[in-house]
Amino acid sequence: MKWVSVLLLILISSFSFLMISNEKEFDNSTFEFGEYCTYEGIIMENPYPRILIERPGDTGSLPKYSQYYLTQFGKFGGGEMVKGLDGKKVSLEGALIYRDDQTMIEIKNNSVNHDHTSENERVFNFDSALPKKSLGIHTLKGEIVDSKCFYGVMNPGNLKVHKACAINCIRGGMPPVFVVKDQQGNIGYYLLQDEEGGAVNKNILDKIAEPLEIKGEVVKQGNILILKANPTSYRNI
Amino acid sequence: MSHSYQAVGWNRQKKIYDLVILIGVFLYIGIFMGIGSTLFPNATAETLMIRAFGTGAFVLLHIILLIGPLSRRFPSLFPLLYNRRHLGVTMFLMALVHGAFSIIQFHAFGDLNPIISVFVSNGEYNSLTQFPFQALGFLALMILFVMAATSHDFWLANLTAPVWKALHMLVYVAYALICIHVVLGVFQSGVSSVYHAMLGVGFAMIVGSHIIAGLQEKEKDKELNSDKNEEGYIKVCKVSEIPEKCAHIATLTGERVAVFNFDGKIAALSNVCQHQNGPLGEGKIVDGYVTCPWHGFQYRPEDGASPEPFTEKVPTFKVKVIDDVVWVHPTPNPPGTHQEPVVVEKK
Numbered sequence: 001m002k003w004v005s006v007l008l009l010i011l012i013s014s015f016s017f018l019m020i021s022n023e024k025e026f027d028n029s030t031f032e033f034g035e036y037c038t039y040e041g042i043i044m045e046n047p048y049p050r051i052l053i054e055r056p057g058d059t060g061s062l063p064k065y066s067q068y069y070l071t072q073f074g075k076f077g078g079g080e081m082v083k084g085l086d087g088k089k090v091s092l093e094g095a096l097i098y099r100d101d102q103t104m105i106e107i108k109n110n111s112v113n114h115d116h117t118s119e120n121e122r123v124f125n126f127d128s129a130l131p132k133k134s135l136g137i138h139t140l141k142g143e144i145v146d147s148k149c150f151y152g153v154m155n156p157g158n159l160k161v162h163k164a165c166a167i168n169c170i171r172g173g174m175p176p177v178f179v180v181k182d183q184q185g186n187i188g189y190y191l192l193q194d195e196e197g198g199a200v201n202k203n204i205l206d207k208i209a210e211p212l213e214i215k216g217e218v219v220k221q222g223n224i225l226i227l228k229a230n231p232t233s234y235r236n237i
Numbered sequence: 238m239s240h241s242y243q244a245v246g247w248n249r250q251k252k253i254y255d256l257v258i259l260i261g262v263f264l265y266i267g268i269f270m271g272i273g274s275t276l277f278p279n280a281t282a283e284t285l286m287i288r289a290f291g292t293g294a295f296v297l298l299h300i301i302l303l304i305g306p307l308s309r310r311f312p313s314l315f316p317l318l319y320n321r322r323h324l325g326v327t328m329f330l331m332a333l334v335h336g337a338f339s340i341i342q343f344h345a346f347g348d349l350n351p352i353i354s355v356f357v358s359n360g361e362y363n364s365l366t367q368f369p370f371q372a373l374g375f376l377a378l379m380i381l382f383v384m385a386a387t388s389h390d391f392w393l394a395n396l397t398a399p400v401w402k403a404l405h406m407l408v409y410v411a412y413a414l415i416c417i418h419v420v421l422g423v424f425q426s427g428v429s430s431v432y433h434a435m436l437g438v439g440f441a442m443i444v445g446s447h448i449i450a451g452l453q454e455k456e457k458d459k460e461l462n463s464d465k466n467e468e469g470y471i472k473v474c475k476v477s478e479i480p481e482k483c484a485h486i487a488t489l490t491g492e493r494v495a496v497f498n499f500d501g502k503i504a505a506l507s508n509v510c511q512h513q514n515g516p517l518g519e520g521k522i523v524d525g526y527v528t529c530p531w532h533g534f535q536y537r538p539e540d541g542a543s544p545e546p547f548t549e550k551v552p553t554f555k556v557k558v559i560d561d562v563v564w565v566h567p568t569p570n571p572p573g574t575h576q577e578p579v580v581v582e583k584k
Binding site: 005008009012013015016017018019020021022023024025026027028029073074075076154155156159160161162163164165167168169171172206210 | 253257260261264265266268269272273276277279280281283284288289292293296342343344345346347348349354355358359360361366367369370371421422423425426427428429431432
């Protein structure tokens with residue numbers, strides 16, 4: 001009995017090792033859960049809430065502002081927390097989420113502060129600070145993900161196992177991002193907008209986490225690439 | 238047995254059995270998460286936990302389903318069968334952790350009730366590749382919950398054996414749902430081909446062992462009607478073909494009868510244990526009692542009654558031995574009827 005038990009436990013251990021050692025590599029992405037920092041910047045409410053934070057000193061070839069998508073706890077975008085603050089200067093506390101050069105902040109509850117001084121009430125001119133540049137019409141193949149999970153809150157944050165979660169997140173206002181992988185595994189991130197530059201969340205719920213082809217105009221705004229196309233033209237491949 | 242309804246009737250074997258289960262679960266989860274966090278530092282703890290408990294429960298379900306047919310082939314595995322329900326409850330608890338963490342991770346903290354989200358977030362029920370596989374896992378978990386909740390003898394007695402047995406046969410529905418849950422879920426997300434192979438082997442073992450066991454049972458069920466004497470007794474086998482303290486199983490007019498040879502005597506009882514319909518003829522005579530191989534329920538060979546204070550009874554059969562050949566009358570006596578065993582020369 002004793003040796004049979006020991007043999008069984010050795011078998012269980014070996015099997016557990018066999019299972020975990022055959023997992024595929026997990027991508028490098030980070031969520032600094034609970035590590036709140038204070039950020040100051042300009043709110044861009046539409047089409048997806050972002051905060052623009054001025055880079056210090058001479059930025060050289062880099063855009064003058066770095067952009068962070070905003071989200072709140074759970075499967076919701078940060079829209080409700082910064083409502084009415086478009087173009088206004090705020091300070092907020094949040095935890096950082098990042099993957100490659102893509103960044104997002106999960107805002108801590110009740111931490112958004114807007115100082116109603118005359119200087120802070122001045123509405124920001126986005127077009128001059130972050131000019132948009134069209135890169136032409138492109139046809140891209142990839143997958144729609146919710147930016148929060150894919151950038152670091154979940155790993156993996158894409159493909160079939162994550163599909164339902166991505167649908168919940170995008171329905172809740174999370175910025176939808178089209179991820180395009182090249183043959184070397186490098187990822188291109190394209191923020192999805194409709195042809196007029198509006199949010200597409202409600203119109204793409206049946207296309208999330210599926211292999212897709214999207215033809216549209218690629219626009220560069222600061223460090224963010226935007227893919228503008230009518231959601232009805234998204235094609236399953 | 239079934240009178241006092243203790244939570245668990247502990248004995249030394251059960252304690253060792255459960256200790257091995259507990260250590261095994263801790264080892265499996267610990268190694269999976271420990272090695273996992275070392276090999277894959279980018280993996281989140283929640284993901285590793287979901288996968289550790291999910292794979293562990295699925296492997297355990299395979300073991301549970303294999304114990305039945307394998308123990309028929311290899312009686313030395315009967316000790317595993319005795320306390321299979323402990324394995325079943327453990328497997329359910331592991332599946333529950335997998336399911337609960339998955340629902341919290343993928344479906345909670347949104348604008349829908351998490352349980353509703355399982356069924357409606359992904360509504361592509363008409364697509365094979367995009368099918369909402371979580372719904373299948375949830376249904377399987379509900380079946381496993383009902384089985385775990387009714388695993389105690391209290392429910393067996395109150396639901397009656399046929400209802401209880403039918404309820405617990407749903408484990409095969411749960412297994413099928415989980416297989417599809419895996420194939421339409423994680424297998425659609427680019428996992429290692431080793432996992433495909435493992436599921437293929439596991440599925441083949443379950444199906445193959447059940448088919449083989451079924452064929453063997455069918456062979457046992459061949460009716461013995463050809464040799465019937467004028468009193469209606471049917472020729473079963475030679476006394477010498479029945480090992481001491483064991484039984485020969487024969488099917489007479491549709492009912493399996495276990496013919497026991499013990500202490501120079503021959504007695505025949507119904508083969509069906511009153512507890513969970515276990516095969517009494519595959520058990521042995523222990524301390525003078527026919528002992529079911531599944532859970533140790535005991536019956537006196539003379540009258541088919543359990544020793545007091547237990548009340549289970551099985552039918553007995555009339556037996557004759559003529560020239561070393563055992564003849565059994567196919568009409569069963571009422572359960573618990575005394576039927577004097579036939580004395581034969583002890584070998």
